[in-house]
Amino acid sequence: MLATQPAFGRRVRALRLRAGMSQAALAGPELSASYVSLIESGKREPSPEVATALAERLGVTPESLQSEHTDVPEHGAEGKDTSNGSTGADERIGLMELLLRARREEEEGTSDMAAELLTSILDKDGRSSHRDVLWEVRWSLARIHESSGRVDESRLLLWRLLDDDYTRSSAERLERVARHLAEFSLSNGGLVDGLRFAHLAWTLAEPRQDTAAAVRAGTVLVNACAWSGHERWGREVADALVARLSDKIPWPQRSAAYRESARLCLLTDDYPQARTWFAKALEQIDPQKDINAWAEAEYYLAIAEVLVDQDLDDQAAERVSRARPVIEVLGHTSMLVHLAVLEGHLALRRGEYDRARLMADASVAAGSWPATHEVGVNQLWTARIYRALGDTATATGVYRRAAELCEQGGAAYFCAYAWRELAELLASGSGDG
Template sequence: MKNSGEVGARIRRLRRAAGMSQAELAGDGLSASYISLLEAGKRVPSADVLDQLAARLGCDPADLSGAPPEVSANEFQVELNYAEMALNNGDPDAAFEAYRLLQDKVSLADRPEVWYKAEYGMARSLEHGGRLEEAVTRYEYLHAASVDRPDMVPRLPTVIALCRCYRELGDLSHAIEVAEATLAELEKLQLRPTVIGIELLSTLVGVYMERGDMHRAAYLATQAIEQAGTVTDSRALGAAYWNASVVMHRNGNTADALTLIEKALAIYGEGEDQRALARLRNAYAMLLLQSETAKPEVARDVLEQSLTSLREVGSSIDIAYCLSALAQVELRLGNAEAAIGHAERALELLGPDHRLQSARNHLVLAAARLALGDRESAQDAYERGALMLEASEANRQAAFAWAELAEILKLCGEDERAVWAYRQSMRCMGHRETFLTGRKLTSRT
């Protein structure tokens, strides 16, 4: 309870506001002199006395004691539901504030289950809002807490979120380290496959693809499909098909990739997660665009359908990814100016944290500006995109970007810079730098 003097002052203030004398407030159960001692701060009232006084003054006992009113578990759940609704409706800022206000009402010692849920919600809100560095800080805290409080902190969802954020930030090694360590824990426990475990596998598949390690990606994708066949959740199988299709496409097997992603579309189409379905359509459109018999017009229709859905249920980052894909489609259709518009808008939405996807948009801008004859701007954009990819450890993609820049430089007559760009490409592919001495090719060690 607060200081007795503060309690006495509240009793006196509320008594006077009610127009009551000390005797009238005392009633039958208390004496006027006792009320006088209370108001002077010379006595500390018991909980029963506070209840009596509050009833006579027509207020809550907490108004007298200064203690915050008790909040029921149901009220906490209502506030959690509101914050979750804001997040699902694509308003991460409102969701973050709702989770923060809820966490301010509780302490970690008294209500750890509510406190951790609010902390996890704030981390998710930051991620959805594109504030990845801040999200990682909170996810890392939760990841550490999950070791001691597995009953309070969802370990696997936190690891998946960390892996996802590190991937977007371009820190592929850290993403793999976190996810692989958790997979090793699961294998050691020899647990039956679960939906969340399959989701972790699928997330890791994507990271290995970004790094260019297609063998490990293919192995994990096969594992995910096998495990998904043993659980009853159809969405787990859909997610496994989705990732396996991307692996097959990267390995040049586009026909089978299309078959798998169409199976995934059928599964997600029967569910209620419109955001996931729209994101899957984005991947499907890219397969249509990059297949042997490319269908850019169909891909554009699919992406426009996705964009309509994501503007209702997606985050700004989801919309940015869709615009990035539309930029590639417009470039393929010869609409360079439209491609530039989509890519630039995507970069605005992505902000500074989503380095890997931003790099891809710079490469689209480079190709579009080259198509418009602006070679200088194209060179700058290619170099920026290549450097961002390389910094993100996406060396295979960076190598292709450097090679494309070399071709542009060669066309511009800048042979020395073209050779330099080719060397950057070779380095990213893992080759040692070479130079010619006379007619003999010598490796530089």
Template sequence: MGIKFGEKLRNARLQHKMTQAQLGAGKYSTSYISLLETGSREPTMEIISELSARLGMDREVMESWNTPVSPDEAEFVLLEHRARQSYTAREYTDAEASAAEAAVVALRLKNASAWWNMMFLRAEALRDQGRFEEYRAAAEEVLAHPLTEESLALKVRAETLVANAYLGLGRLHLAVDHALTAVELGGDLPPHSLIQISALFALVASLAESGQLEEAWRTCQTLSAAVAEGAPRQTAGNAYWAIGNVAFKRQDIEAGLENHQLAAQRLLPASDIELWARFNKASASMRLAAGVVEPETLECLERAELALSVIGGTLNDKLELQLIRARWLHLNGDVEAALEQLRPVEANRDALPPNFQGELDLLSARCLMGLGRGTEALEQLRRAQMVFAEAGAPNRAAIAIELATEIRAANR
């Protein structure tokens, strides 16, 4: 697709003093017009005919926007194609590099829509490599771009992108702030908008990680209603996954198991094995955190380990799975094996987000307590309390304080 189309469509719309909603009224959603303008969707001949008529221009003129005419445009098209193909193939390093190159070419072309689209893709590729600080910087750059302010849909997408970046970094209060902004802005989008659903995902996760469980549960009800009818299978699966996570955190085991079962019915390995792996890893983690040590929990853990052995994964993925395996061993009474399982995780703790570092310290302390090594456990708990407090998770910090108080009382 020629990169001129989205930019020229936006300019033509603005010249006619039309909003995206007005241009698409009765036929195309606001979010779909936004996707056309950012180059995320390719216009068909039917769409070109309809939009050219609404803008009062010759169809042939609009058709000409869809053809690359300069060497820079041709280079951009090749780089964009490579970036998207690499991302689809989960070759995230190449996807990030190609998207970054494409964004540079877009700047030369003075094409804001093309730049925005490629920077967004670059941020997602950085996220999927676990390079969260670079991801945050790229997401903030997208949010600060003038084009973002011109479109409600782009603004919601950018705020969601930044929220997820701060969530990955464990800076939970900032994640909540940006996710709240995204959801509030997204309230003006069409009902059941996938852009708004993505914002709700970010808000649920941010609230839950920061310990604001009742607010997270209320947001879950909104998310559940948004995917109740007509949502794509995978989107609905992700929603039930998120809702189940919050239920487990609230110790509502029945609701947690029910929603994760609904998610498992929709997130299938044949459709997306990487997503299936992440879901099983998260489900095992949530079940164990809630004290559910049934055979189904071990099955989730083993499925995640198997999938990761097939697809590879980031260092973070491997460390998180080792942490989950250690929690399983601890809950089943094999404390020494659990502590041994945590050694390689501790050796790579700096690669983990702060909230996971806190969980590592908390679990290490529990294991040490089980072995009667209270003095060492106190040091782990002190570090856990500090990490959780800085990450904006006071409820988890309070658990560290309670355990430390228990140790000191036993030593008196």
């Protein structure tokens, strides 16, 4: 008797996931993981011999897989059929076991397996009465999709969580989703949505007694304000944010709060305060635990030092030389572009014009990344290098590109800067401003 699809495939998939097996493990030496995938999706109908082999590896009888009337055992202890007399508590325990297993898979670096396991929970138990557990399943799956580059899937899950009645029944859950949507939007070219959701998260978190939640939400709002040009609002939040910081807040959150507050000052020309807060951010970081944050703080502190006083150029250059190897190893496009722009301006200050052009060319050639508003602002600073070098033609093109990207990303404040400086450049008829 041939297996009946697609019910057969669904039963195989659910049993495999509950046994903690990958498709390759279930396939064994005789089959391939891709063939198991086709069986599970209902696109292939296995022979009786293959169905028997699968049943043996899953620890069930071939008849239990073949029968159209035999459902997959309800969640419970592995290898046991608890479908008869299963209580609500049994179902909840089973769901929690699967959720914890998925999180272990994620921690161990097998994110695809974790996503597959979480998806199977939603496929089979998406209408379960245990809404709190299912909420955590959707939340975990959204995070995994985002970290794995599946941006559209993550965005869809987050929007569904935002509209979920269970989410909206709790200020804590709503703040959590809004904050993550803000972070997601800011990282993926949605500055307007990022600002809106960051404001919502701050409004929900700031009045509560949970200082750590307020710090997390405030950090995201300061970031959004900095890029969107809401200088006064952002500074008010930054001051309130920094005032809340203490040793009771985990050091990664303290460092992030100082960095974002300092970056707002940097983008709004308050260079001395930017330097002070970037230095504070650097003090919080243990490079052994977060080398990425350390390199970023060194880089930004170098920018602040360059802008505060030309006498600090040598100190800034030394910071750059320490940060550059780390940034190159990490290979983050955004940080490499940031670094090239900074080194270009440092070279200008030293009269090293060939190197300044080299760094500007590297910035332009590096391409872009999802945070469109950041790309636009970096192009604005790159255009200033070409302008200082007297290259009016190149500066004009880069200014236009900067304005377009800033407008596209919602950074109207910097878009206006780009158009104004371009107009000044063209009116002057020369590249020296």
